[in-house]
Amino acid sequence: MELTSILDECLRRLAAGESPADILASHPQHASELAPMLNAAAGLAGLSRPHLSEAQRLAAKVTLREVAAARAAPQPWFIRLRSAALPVALVLAAVVFVVLSVSAVASSQPGDAIYALRVIAERAPVLIRFTPAARASAELAVADRRLTDVSTYLATSGEVYPTALDALLDGDAAAAQRAEHLPGQVRAEIAGRMEAHAAELSALAATAPNPTAAEQLRVAAARANSLASQLGDGALPPSPPTAPGAGPSPSNGHTPPAATPAPVPSATVPVPTATPSPLPVSPQPTLIADPTVTPRPHLLLTLMAVTPGRTRRPTFVPPVQPSGVPITPSETPVGPTATSAPTTPVGPGSPPSLTWTPRPTHTARPELPRTRTRVPPQLPRLHTPTPVPPTSEPVSTATPVSAPTSGVAPPTDEPQPGNPGGPPPEPTRRPRRVG
Amino acid sequence: MAIDPAIDDAQITSLLPRCQRGDTAAVEALYDLYADRLYRYLLARVGNADAAADLTTEIFVRVLKNIGGFRLNSRRPAASFSAWLYRIAANLVADHHRQRRRTAETDLSEDLRIATREPTPHRLVEQQEILAGLSQAMEALSEDQRLVILGKFGEDMSNAEVARWLGKTEGAVKSLQHRALQALGRLLGAEEQPSWS
Numbered sequence: 001m002e003l004t005s006i007l008d009e010c011l012r013r014l015a016a017g018e019s020p021a022d023i024l025a026s027h028p029q030h031a032s033e034l035a036p037m038l039n040a041a042a043g044l045a046g047l048s049r050p051h052l053s054e055a056q057r058l059a060a061k062v063t064l065r066e067v068a069a070a071r072a073a074p075q076p077w078f079i080r081l082r083s084a085a086l087p088v089a090l091v092l093a094a095v096v097f098v099v100l101s102v103s104a105v106a107s108s109q110p111g112d113a114i115y116a117l118r119v120i121a122e123r124a125p126v127l128i129r130f131t132p133a134a135r136a137s138a139e140l141a142v143a144d145r146r147l148t149d150v151s152t153y154l155a156t157s158g159e160v161y162p163t164a165l166d167a168l169l170d171g172d173a174a175a176a177q178r179a180e181h182l183p184g185q186v187r188a189e190i191a192g193r194m195e196a197h198a199a200e201l202s203a204l205a206a207t208a209p210n211p212t213a214a215e216q217l218r219v220a221a222a223r224a225n226s227l228a229s230q231l232g233d234g235a236l237p238p239s240p241p242t243a244p245g246a247g248p249s250p251s252n253g254h255t256p257p258a259a260t261p262a263p264v265p266s267a268t269v270p271v272p273t274a275t276p277s278p279l280p281v282s283p284q285p286t287l288i289a290d291p292t293v294t295p296r297p298h299l300l301l302t303l304m305a306v307t308p309g310r311t312r313r314p315t316f317v318p319p320v321q322p323s324g325v326p327i328t329p330s331e332t333p334v335g336p337t338a339t340s341a342p343t344t345p346v347g348p349g350s351p352p353s354l355t356w357t358p359r360p361t362h363t364a365r366p367e368l369p370r371t372r373t374r375v376p377p378q379l380p381r382l383h384t385p386t387p388v389p390p391t392s393e394p395v396s397t398a399t400p401v402s403a404p405t406s407g408v409a410p411p412t413d414e415p416q417p418g419n420p421g422g423p424p425p426e427p428t429r430r431p432r433r434v435g
Numbered sequence: 436m437a438i439d440p441a442i443d444d445a446q447i448t449s450l451l452p453r454c455q456r457g458d459t460a461a462v463e464a465l466y467d468l469y470a471d472r473l474y475r476y477l478l479a480r481v482g483n484a485d486a487a488a489d490l491t492t493e494i495f496v497r498v499l500k501n502i503g504g505f506r507l508n509s510r511r512p513a514a515s516f517s518a519w520l521y522r523i524a525a526n527l528v529a530d531h532h533r534q535r536r537r538t539a540e541t542d543l544s545e546d547l548r549i550a551t552r553e554p555t556p557h558r559l560v561e562q563q564e565i566l567a568g569l570s571q572a573m574e575a576l577s578e579d580q581r582l583v584i585l586g587k588f589g590e591d592m593s594n595a596e597v598a599r600w601l602g603k604t605e606g607a608v609k610s611l612q613h614r615a616l617q618a619l620g621r622l623l624g625a626e627e628q629p630s631w632s
Binding site: 003004005007008011036037039040041043044045049050051052056057059060061063064065067068071072 | 457459462463466467470471474475478484488491492495496499500569584587588589590594609610612613616617619620621623
């Protein structure tokens with residue numbers, strides 16, 4: 001029998017008045033275990049059963065009646081109203097607070113303490129756009145508002161509000177970044193909007209009463225322009241092969257020359273220098289340039305480092321004969337002003353083919369990545385002078401390509417020597433693109 | 436057989452709605468049903484008659500304040516209401532012990548009224564010592580074990596009655612009783628030879 005049941009039986013016998021000794025004697029094998037339990041049970045059974053006295057009961061009932069009466073009494077109206085209306089009032093207060101806060105933030109203007117909150121809050125729509133194009137468009141929409149804020153603050157105070165201006169440029173930069181991998185048409189459209197920002201900033205700079213503000217606006221305009229150029233260059237479709245002697249028209253680009261700074265190479269594409277060609281190099285002056293000419297640093301300006309007030313038009317534009325080589329799809333901004341019309345004296349009767357040099361670089365580029373490499377601003381990427389066979393006249397070793405092209409020319413573009421309508425003489429040195 | 440009349444489900448189902456409507460007579464009827472049971476439980480746990488009486492009143496004050504939100508178990512009305520009352524009592528005991536620790540109250544058994552079958556002075560002193568130790572030993576038990584001991588030895592309930600009261604099976608009640616007596620025997624100094632052995 002289980003000990004629990006044996007104990008229960010022993011407790012029944014104990015309650016019936018049997019002596020513990022007799023009980024334990026009937027279970028000698030469990031006596032040692034049962035003894036302390038029966039001892040405790042005997043102690044409990046020997047106790048009286050206390051109960052409340054009548055006085056205690058009466059006092060308790062009086063207390064209960066008082067409590068019941070107090071609970072039954074009607075509460076004052078303000079207490080009832082407070083208990084019922086308090087949650088509603090709290091909710092209403094919270095709603096009013098939120099509405100007032102949002103409206104205050106939304107109506108804040110540059111110079112207000114909470115304008116920074118508005119700048120942050122108005123970027124919220126960007127977060128709920130899920131395609132790069134939509135996000136870029138949303139960034140530009142926000143940048144439009146910041147431009148309006150800059151204009152408004154300038155009109156009222158004559159100064160530039162830095163938070164708004166920074167937000168504008170940040171928006172343009174974000175839009176450019178999001179549009180980086182979009183199709184060319186979309187990129188061109190976005191670049192156009194950014195150029196519009198740059199144009200308006202330039203216009204504001206022209207009318208700014210404060211020279212400092214004008215300078216800030218010019219810097220910002222230059223930066224916006226750089227971003228637009230960088231993006232727009234990638235948006236350009238591959239240029240069709242130009243006919244020999246037909247220089248690129250400034251109107252080919254999507255931006256007017258006046259508003260577009262000179263294209264700045266933004267991606268560094270290592271161009272293998274040409275080895276001395278076994279072919280005779282004609283001393284034709286077509287591409288002859290001063291060999292001592294070195295690229296000026298401002299040719300290598302990066303997009304993000306535009307010196308205020310500096311014209312970004314390239315000052316070193318080597319004379320170039322319009323090339324018959326199709327321009328390969330470019331990853332770097334190609335502005336209309338990038339490809340200069342041939343301005344250097346070119347012998348009127350000198351056929352370009354006479355100075356053509358085979359370009360070994362065409363076959364050496366398949367491994368070139370088409371990725372954009374950003375280079376810290378003002379980090380000069382200079383041309384690598386290449387030894388040139390001695391000629392009667394100093395021959396320029398710089399590539400007379402004013403428009404930085406992507407540089408990835410398919411082998412099919414390889415010009416054929418002796419082609420009468422072939423490409424112009426190939427220089428032995430081409431400027432490296434910098435990002 | 437329990438010394439107090441058993442509480443059946445019909446009594447609770449008729450009194451409780453009246454209490455919830457604020458009927459003071461119904462509240463007093465409930466007090467009469469449960470007061471002594473709760474008092475014994477409280478006395479066993481706090482060891483002080485006045486404190487136990489005050490706490491008994493406090494239980495019913497809390498019942499009055501909170502009975503509007505109490506939902507009766509329709510299948511076991513008396514057991515569910517009883518469980519609610521003892522839960523309130525246990526909370527009050529815990530509060531009482533916390534307060535007592537702060538005030539360093541020490542008297543445990545002076546107010547215990549001991550009635551013995553043989554009320555000799557020697558027996559009275561012995562019972563007082565047992566009760567003093569018992570009050571402390573009861574705190575070492577679980578709540579279910581305390582209630583089983585209280586039902587079996589304070590109310591003279593049978594196993595079946597305790598099982599119904601606590602909503603447990605008779606086997607569970609026997610098991611709880613076994614473990615409770617084991618603990619009490621150990622805590623009350625079971626090593627001492629019982630007087631009857």
